Amino acid sequence: MGRPIDARGWIFEVENHATPNTYIPIRNLTSWTLNPGENEETADTTTFDSNGFFEQDVMQRGATLELSGLYAATDGTRDAGQLYIDETWAYLLGEASRGKMRYRHTSQTEWTVWDCTVTPGEVGGETNAKTSWGATFTRCGAPTSEEVVTTP
Template sequence: MGRPIDARGWEFQVEGATPNTFIRLANLLSWSENPGENEETVDTTDFDSDGYYEQDVMQRGSTIEVSGQYAATSGTRDPGQDYIDKTWAYKFGEESRGRMRYRHLSQNEWTVWECTVTPGERGGETNAKTSWSATFTRCGAPTTTAVAP
């Protein structure tokens, strides 16, 4: 029987302006994956279904939302957050696609997505830290790559 793994052991990175150079997203507090997002089905129920519903999946999709704290050190933004907020979020058409990858620290492979990114809301209250978030929407099938030693 396996042991549960810690949510804090997941690492998320985005590919920056230099191909195959990934930048870690820092100061994350939570993440969630929705593997059923953008799924499309078609009803295949007919007279031979004997009153039971039937369907086929025609499209699979997935999203990952990460959220945390808006991060800066001595006025310099966290490189991963900064890349999403100032560069990736302003691309359109084909150029709106980029790559992100993620894995649990116990895994020896990255899951890699070609995806788009949607920046999330930022905000906070008097005695709080500023929030930051982004949602990645997968385009196509995921791939994997080994973790470099």
């Protein structure tokens, strides 16, 4: 039996629309949630022959990935990944609204890559709190994978 892996060991990156195959890390995350059943659609296939038992076929698969963290700025400079999502990708419409993001655990040798759209999350805070930040990625089509390339 294997050991559980740390949630903080996951890496999330977004592709820069202007420079394909150039990915920008998203930093200062505090939580993430992958929902592999989001946007799933089914067709009821129950008939008299089902003898009172429900039956269905899955007609559509979908998934979302929600990232939450702290609105990050160092010396007045925003985190590059958060900034790209908030000020570039979030304003794209139509076909241009689709982009790529990828994720993996530090122990993995392949990225999971999504063609997806992004919805920026709420930003806020209270008196003695840090400012929150978030984004939700909605997968479009099937996921792909690519090998992790390390640079010397």
